[in-house]
Each structure stands twice: as C-alpha cells, then as structure tokens.
Amino acid sequence: MQLLDGKLVSQAVKNSLKEKIAQLKATGSKTPHLAAILVGSNGASETYVASKVKNCEEIGFKSTLIRLDEAVSEKELMDTIEQLNKDADVDGILVQLPLPKQINEDKIISLINPKKDVDGFHPMSVGKMVQGLPTFIPATPYGIMLMLEHYKIETKGKHAVVIGRSNIVGRPISILLSRNTNPGNCTVTVCHSHTHNLKEICLQADIIVAALGRPGFLTADMVKENVVVIDVGITRVPDASKKSGFSIKGDVDFENVAPKCSYITPVPGGVGLMTIGALLMNTYNACVGE
Ligand code: GUN
Numbered sequence: 001m002q003l004l005d006g007k008l009v010s011q012a013v014k015n016s017l018k019e020k021i022a023q024l025k026a027t028g029s030k031t032p033h034l035a036a037i038l039v040g041s042n043g044a045s046e047t048y049v050a051s052k053v054k055n056c057e058e059i060g061f062k063s064t065l066i067r068l069d070e071a072v073s074e075k076e077l078m079d080t081i082e083q084l085n086k087d088a089d090v091d092g093i094l095v096q097l098p099l100p101k102q103i104n105e106d107k108i109i110s111l112i113n114p115k116k117d118v119d120g121f122h123p124m125s126v127g128k129m130v131q132g133l134p135t136f137i138p139a140t141p142y143g144i145m146l147m148l149e150h151y152k153i154e155t156k157g158k159h160a161v162v163i164g165r166s167n168i169v170g171r172p173i174s175i176l177l178s179r180n181t182n183p184g185n186c187t188v189t190v191c192h193s194h195t196h197n198l199k200e201i202c203l204q205a206d207i208i209v210a211a212l213g214r215p216g217f218l219t220a221d222m223v224k225e226n227v228v229v230i231d232v233g234i235t236r237v238p239d240a241s242k243k244s245g246f247s248i249k250g251d252v253d254f255e256n257v258a259p260k261c262s263y264i265t266p267v268p269g270g271v272g273l274m275t276i277g278a279l280l281m282n283t284y285n286a287c288v289g290e
Helices: 006-026 043-058 074-086 105-111 123-131 139-150 170-178 198-203 254-260 271-288
Strands: 033-039 062-068 092-095 159-163 187-191 207-210 227-231 235-238 246-249 261-264
Touching: 006 139, 006 271, 033 043, 033 074, 033 271, 043 062, 043 271, 062 074, 074 092, 074 105, 092 271, 123 170, 139 170, 139 271, 159 170, 159 198, 170 187, 170 207, 187 198, 227 254, 254 261
Parallel strands: 033 062, 033 092, 159 187, 159 207, 207 227, 227 261
Antiparallel strands: 235 246
16 A cells, blocks of 8 residues: 655655746746735634745745635625736736625626636636536646556556545546546446445446545445545544644545555545645746746
C-alpha cells in the first residue's frame, strides 16, 4: 500500500508556480490576484478560505479576502461580484460555498465572469469541461487528477466508482475520469443516496472516489484487494483530545481499508491540500490567460 501524499504533490505544484511567478516578476508582468468572498462565519469555510489566502501569499500571488455578514442580501453580494468582475487587477473570483439560505447559489455562480471563474463552477466552465475544451476545472477534482498523474496511476480501462454527485466534486470527477485523456479513459459509475447494492458496485471498483461527506462510510468489506481509494471527506468530528475540540475525518475507514489498497489518500494530508494547489494553478492561468 502506498500513501498518496497531498503535501508532497501540492508542494511540487506550488514550487512550479513559484518559478513561474518569478518569471512574471522578472518581465514586469502582472502578479496573479485572487479575490475570495466569505459570507458569514461557518467554521469550516473560515478555515478553508484562510488557507487559500495564506497559500496565495506564500507563493507570491496577491489576494483579497472580502468578508460579508451572514445576513447579507443577495443584491449586496451580487454588487460585490460585479465590482470584482470589473476590477482589471482581479484575475480570479471565488465565492466560498455553502451560502446562507437567503442567497441563490446558482444565481451567484452564474454572475461570476467566466474568465475569472477559478472555481470552475460557472455553467460555461462546466459545459466546456464536459466537452473537453480548455477551461477552469473545479479545484478538488482537478487536484485529484494532478495526484493520479503525479503517481502515474494507470486509469485507462479501469472501473472507477464515484460515491457522491455534488457539483463540487462527484459530478465533475466522474466526467474527468471518463474523458479521453490521461489520466482518464475510465468506465465510471456514479453512486448516490438512491443507489441500490452500493457494496456490490464498490467491490467491482478498481478506483473509488469517496465524496459523500459521511465519516468512515467506506469500509473494508466494500473494497477489493489492490483498489485505489481517493478520500475526499473532510468532516469535523468532536475530539476532546484536540485543542480545537475536533478532528478531521475522511469518508473512508482508513485503518481497515488501507491494508487492502494499492494506493490511498490520507485525511488530512491528501486531497484537501491538492484542492489548494489546483486553485492556485487556476488563478495563475486566469492571470496569464491560458
Ligand atoms: N466549498 C467546499 N468546497 C469548495 C470549493 O472548492 N470552492 C468553493 N468556492 N466553495 C467550496
């Protein structure tokens, strides 16, 4: 069993971006600039956005964090996005999800200028991704693809089972894995809360992407020997032994599943870190217009 090390691969991504930034600076070109909008004070969202901003600064990107009150109106959030759309210095716009219930997420996502849609959630970006055209790929699925590529994991012809069909992870990774690319060329089964015989389906999988947000859901009896397991779960569970009062748990019962795997991502230290690396790549590309 080999661990897929998100720290190592994301650091490699960041190092290559640092070099590119040095080149941009040497030629007097513009520095990539990410604007992140955080609405309210959801603990997990706070942590993720803080990490995104910190990583931008670490590699020499500009970043702006815009905090809006939990009770912000849809109109006010839309005005903020329109300002960022117009601001020539801002290359990438990220609205951290979920949003409070008075706000229509689809409307907000659709308002972001597709050229600045570094989350890849805009319908234009999703449409292009489905068609295999160059575009922004949502950060978590993109991070998973970078990880598979880094470890040269053979995906062609393999049966990939994706558990979860969210717009953020499950749906896009199912599309990416089925595309005629490398990594890709998988036969993909997308499972969700209405799937019958999930265990039998998982037992047929060469690759499993667990992205349903239920800690420890994928157990050893659900996987065959030598499976590749990608754990996207990052649920906070109470843990009195931690200063924060919680620990982060993945969707996989790691202790019992790992011995059966050829490769597996740990939580923390796996996919989560890759998400940041992928977001930084998207922001760089938004800046240089690739
Ligand atoms: N919430 C959970 N994951 C993400 C993400 O990748 N981007 C944004 N904007 N919000 C999220």
